[in-house]
Amino acid sequence: MTADTSSATAKFAPQSTPETEPFWSGCAAGELRLQRCQQCRWFYFPPRPICPKCWSSDVEWNVVSGRATLHSYVINYRPAPGFADDAPYAIAVVQLDEGPRMLSNIVDVENVPEKLILDMPLEVTFEQRGDMSIPQFRPAGAS
Amino acid sequence: MGLRGVAAIIGAAETTRLGKIPDMSVLGLHLEAARNAVADCGIDPHQIDGVATTGSVNITPVSPVVTSHYLGLTPRWIDSTSVGGGSFMMLVRHAAAALATGLCEVALITHGESGRSGVGVPELGADHTSPWAQFERPYGPVGAPSLFPLGVLRFMKETGLTHEQLAAVPVAQRKWAAMNPRALARDPITIDDVLNSRMVSYPMHLLECCLVADGGGAVVMTTAERARDMDLAHPPVYVLGTGESAETPMISQMQDMTSSKAFRVSSAAAFAEAGITQGDVDHLMIYDAFAHNPIYGLEDLGFVNRGEAGDFIASGNTSPGGRLPMNTNGGGLSYAHTGMYGMFAIQESVRQLRGTAPAQVDGVRISVAHGVAAYFAAAGTLVLGNDIP
Numbered sequence: 001m002t003a004d005t006s007s008a009t010a011k012f013a014p015q016s017t018p019e020t021e022p023f024w025s026g027c028a029a030g031e032l033r034l035q036r037c038q039q040c041r042w043f044y045f046p047p048r049p050i051c052p053k054c055w056s057s058d059v060e061w062n063v064v065s066g067r068a069t070l071h072s073y074v075i076n077y078r079p080a081p082g083f084a085d086d087a088p089y090a091i092a093v094v095q096l097d098e099g100p101r102m103l104s105n106i107v108d109v110e111n112v113p114e115k116l117i118l119d120m121p122l123e124v125t126f127e128q129r130g131d132m133s134i135p136q137f138r139p140a141g142a143s
Numbered sequence: 144m145g146l147r148g149v150a151a152i153i154g155a156a157e158t159t160r161l162g163k164i165p166d167m168s169v170l171g172l173h174l175e176a177a178r179n180a181v182a183d184c185g186i187d188p189h190q191i192d193g194v195a196t197t198g199s200v201n202i203t204p205v206s207p208v209v210t211s212h213y214l215g216l217t218p219r220w221i222d223s224t225s226v227g228g229g230s231f232m233m234l235v236r237h238a239a240a241a242l243a244t245g246l247c248e249v250a251l252i253t254h255g256e257s258g259r260s261g262v263g264v265p266e267l268g269a270d271h272t273s274p275w276a277q278f279e280r281p282y283g284p285v286g287a288p289s290l291f292p293l294g295v296l297r298f299m300k301e302t303g304l305t306h307e308q309l310a311a312v313p314v315a316q317r318k319w320a321a322m323n324p325r326a327l328a329r330d331p332i333t334i335d336d337v338l339n340s341r342m343v344s345y346p347m348h349l350l351e352c353c354l355v356a357d358g359g360g361a362v363v364m365t366t367a368e369r370a371r372d373m374d375l376a377h378p379p380v381y382v383l384g385t386g387e388s389a390e391t392p393m394i395s396q397m398q399d400m401t402s403s404k405a406f407r408v409s410s411a412a413a414f415a416e417a418g419i420t421q422g423d424v425d426h427l428m429i430y431d432a433f434a435h436n437p438i439y440g441l442e443d444l445g446f447v448n449r450g451e452a453g454d455f456i457a458s459g460n461t462s463p464g465g466r467l468p469m470n471t472n473g474g475g476l477s478y479a480h481t482g483m484y485g486m487f488a489i490q491e492s493v494r495q496l497r498g499t500a501p502a503q504v505d506g507v508r509i510s511v512a513h514g515v516a517a518y519f520a521a522a523g524t525l526v527l528g529n530d531i532p
Contacts, residue, residue: 011281011283012271012276012280012281012283013271013281014271014272014276014277014278014280014281015271015272015276015277016272016277017272017277020277045278045396046274046277046278046393046396071297071400072293072294072295072296072297072400073293073296074288074289074290074292074293074295074296074344074345074346074347075342075344075345076283076284076285076288076289076344077341077342077343077344077345078285078286078288078289078343078344079283079285080283080284080285080289082283083283086283088342088345089283091282091283091284091289091290091293093293093294093297093395093400101395101396102278102395103278103279103282103393103395104282105282105283113345118296118297118300129281134281
């Protein structure tokens with residue numbers, strides 16, 4: 001075995017594309033940023049240069065509240081690389097206050113059904129992973 | 144103008160073996176399935192001038208270019224739609240359209256997958272930039288069990304579906320599998336067996352997840368008109384209605400985590416084209432990678448109202464003797480699941496319409512085969528019949 005932690009034991013780190021770079025640089029700055037269409041006022045995610053509702057390209061980046069609720073989840077028993085110490089761990093869909101949903105883990109709380117109640121309030125936090133900062137959600141007021 | 148009754152499946156067969164086939168590659172499974180399906184209808188293979196399978200470039204892992212070359216065929220029409228396991232319903236639809244418009248005269252659609260043994264499967268390259276890689280993969284998903292059931296807890300909260308009702312899905316399908324010697328899991332199970340099986344991805348237990356197998360299947364199609372003049376080993380199975388749709392490459396971005404838009408759009412199109420309603424359906428296949436798929440399917444295809452599917456299955460309506468026989472080969476949960484199961488659902492619909500299924504249902508005239516693709520990313524639906532009503 002080599003000592004290379006980038007593949008076998010490190011958690012997966014994504015890479016941005018030109019269209020998503022402002023999202024990821026926002027995460028690096030500790031901000032959750034979403035695009036909002038300036039024509040129809042629709043917040044959407046994931047990032048793209050065209051509003052999926054009205055096709056306007058007049059879209060702007062906004063720093064959003066980071067408030068969300070727990071929409072649904074699974075508790076996954078077979079860990080991905082780097083997740084062995086977390087297993088079993090929740091893979092969740094969070095409902096952002098501004099409208100869009102995102103995938104997330106649920107951190108700073110035991111990942112058991114009794115502690116993960118649908119619609120419970122959550123807030124964003126950021127996890128450093130290599131060069132990338134990954135948005136994660138935790139119970140609101142947990143810190 | 145629709146596709147109702149213009150095309151027919153004249154040959155249909157699976158690989159000779161199913162389950163663990165470590166001595167055959169993915170490509171080998173495709174070729175055997177093709178040969179078996181051609182033998183099933185008795186045509187000269189060189190009549191085939193349309194070739195389709197999933198797989199979009201020559202190496203991932205088998206495209207229609209590969210199957211054409213290895214089978215010595217020169218296609219005038221090819222299709223490599225590859226959006227998940229329900230792609231085979233779409234390929235049948237596309238083949239029907241190609242046959243209807245004269246793009247080809249005899250079409251071959253093949254499936255082969257070394258899902259269990261992994262023989263002849265190229266390694267996937269590292270993907271760090273696709274939408275999925277950026278916005279879902281960082282959260283530690285490992286295969287289908289970690290993402291496909293993502294909406295089940297929401298479904299339970301909104302509709303009242305219980306864990307016991309979810310567990311009743313594999314119990315019902317195992318009853319069909321028990322009558323099918325080719326099914327890979329045939330021992331009867333109870334709801335307690337399901338709920339006591341190992342947790343794979345809460346709320347899904349092992350027995351609520353599909354089997355993993357090697358195998359394949361193929362169908363041969365031509366126009367209904369040409370089929371009538373051919374000397375065939377089995378009567379044709381007609382394509383009466385077809386539909387397809389797509390929603391999102393990321394399950395977290397479904398508009399509604401408790402209902403598949405692709406299911407609704409695809410099935411509505413197929414039923415409308417066939418000119419049928421749910422009450423006309425004698426036999427139903429709903430691609431079941433996981434126990435919740437038939438529950439979503441029964442509701443989204445309109446067989447039951449919102450929130451009724453769990454009780455409908457638990458009460459025996461889809462079991463042997465029930466009024467809507469469903470997944471009568473045992474399904475992905477008990478028959479076999481190679482990874483892209485759609486071809487096997489179509490095969491069972493054809494067998495039921497021919498009257499040759501191991502667990503044959505009496506009087507099947509209309510069968511629906513509905514395929515889910517890449518979780519709830521996309522869907523394809525076929526209404527098949529042994530007559531053109």
